[in-house]
Amino acid sequence: MALAGSATATLGHELSNPPTDGISSVKFSPDDPSLLLVGSWDKKLRLYDVTTDTLKREWNQKAATLDVCFSSGNRCFSVGVDKKLKSFDVNAPGETVIGSHDDAIRCVVHAPETGQILTGSWDHHIGLWDPRTNASLGKYAQPAKVFSMDVVGHTLVVATAGRSLFVYDIRNMKETLQPRESSLKFMTRVLRCMPNGEGFVSGSIEGRIAVEYFDPSKESQARKYAFKCHRQVVDDTEHIFPVNAIAFHPIHGTFASGGSDGVVYIWDHLNKKRMRQYPRYPTGISSLAFNCDGSMLAVASSYSFDEGEKDHPPDSVFVRQVGENECRSKAKVAA
Template sequence: MSNNNDGSYELMLPPSDGISSLNFCVNSNLLLVTSWDTTVRCYDVSSNVQKWEYSHESSAILDGVIPEKNRVYSSDIHGKIKSYDVTSQTVREIGAHEDGVKALVYNPTTQGLYSGSWDGFLKTWDTRTPSSEVAKYNLSSKIFTMDGLKNGDYHLVVGTADKYVTIYDSRAMEVPLQKRESSIKYQTRCIRTYIDGKGYALASVEGRIAMEYFDTSAESQAKKYAFKCHRVVENGIDTVYPVNSIAFHPVFGTFATGGCDGNVFFWDGANRKRLYHLKRFPTSISSMSFNSDGNLLAVASSYTYEEGEKDHPPDQIFIHNINESKIKPFTK
């Protein structure tokens, strides 16, 4: 285990190509990692060992969720969605889309799975039955990102290529609660919902974050704002980097952002303050995830091809020990 002075260490045996997602299992230090190398891997970050892996054969994997230690769901670039039973080591195909499935969200209340695809459809699946497609909804544009259904909240938020954000009530999916045009004029890269269920943060390719609220009242909408981040002045030129990942701290509601500049910043959204900055990583930050206790942050340093094909550092996963005093929100 390689430890750094900032309290972080590198996971051993990372994927060999393009880390697409990191997700901690609830109430454990098991980390699910999906990759363009066609594998889904699980690591116990406490002991820095890989526990198991399975493959989507020849298909790059775009997302994965691990709602329980023995149950996993993953999606790939050819539209297939699979489940993996860790105990029996068996893989089952749940269903498919016509194009790559970019985002998965699991509903712990109903055991339902939501899949968002580049084919423009949002589908719902009942994971308890073999023929499990329940419904599908046409969003008429590629789905790039999706989040929600945390801590008993019922909101499901979907970001599409046409820069719209569609907000659903998971208890009544037939008609969206709201459909909004993004307040940021450039392409949406990542959406993550607040831990209190009141809204969401949206990241763009243009190095901005928008802080949004579900409540449409004038009072709530007056709280929303956007800010610049992941920008540096190099040789007198303001260089802008896409923001690939947002991760909310599960206890304090502050959050981390990771960009193509290789930086991770921590923010207090409610008080509009930057908290602190991790060391610069070797290449783009493709994904991040806090564990349930909020004392660990997993960071994927993995080139995201924003500058096309070129030589780049190998894919790496770093586990950062969180200093609670640095992640707490400002007190007024």
């Protein structure tokens, strides 16, 4: 299915009516491959039909949005600086406040296995919520601010300040399954779980990505590794850029990374290969998302203020068509 409207051929189609301030999060619907939810610092939450380049709905917010997610094709959620977890019906204008934290909420994820919503806050807590009853199912203390988290099956992985990682079973949040120290030497900025449930990938402010596995056996832990990325050599000087975004392809299990260098890479982590590099975007990449059938990749090109206040290109959301074999691993993986 072709995207409507004009397009920048090498970058993908640029959506009309983009946010006017920093884009914090882009997420596709789990059911509809064309519906994209976008959160930003301009105090608006936007829902697009990317196939027709239509802004389907816009919700006004009282503060910046830091993260968004869907639970189904018709229900979505946002969190942010106002410390609240809010729910929205994609077909209605209003919002429902489900609960709150004592500080800004940095991340929100939906756990399909249980139907629950999880929030990670700068108040050093993980929140667990039942969106069917809008009830809190408990808050669980962390040693520091939550920077990123993701869930696969019943497994939750949380990245906090201080390079700490914590693995939980969401059916028993009172106990930590695995406390870990990040394989990366600098602050974790993003973390995403592998779709097959075997492990997770994290990115740091120092232009590195780590691939880790849940199985604690020596054989499995020997498979983990980290590598350099999102770096440029200019006039014989290496410039290092934060890794801001990671997104797994839902079919092939390879992943995309985006950095403050404005570059998106596709990686085959099982075979330790970089599969492709897309042309540079106008400014840094703040968020990435594949749609549910893997046919499109949303790229948020948005300056993330790593270098403080400065002039920068306007914020944009590009949507790339992903070819059938574009993210498919070409190497055979040993059984």
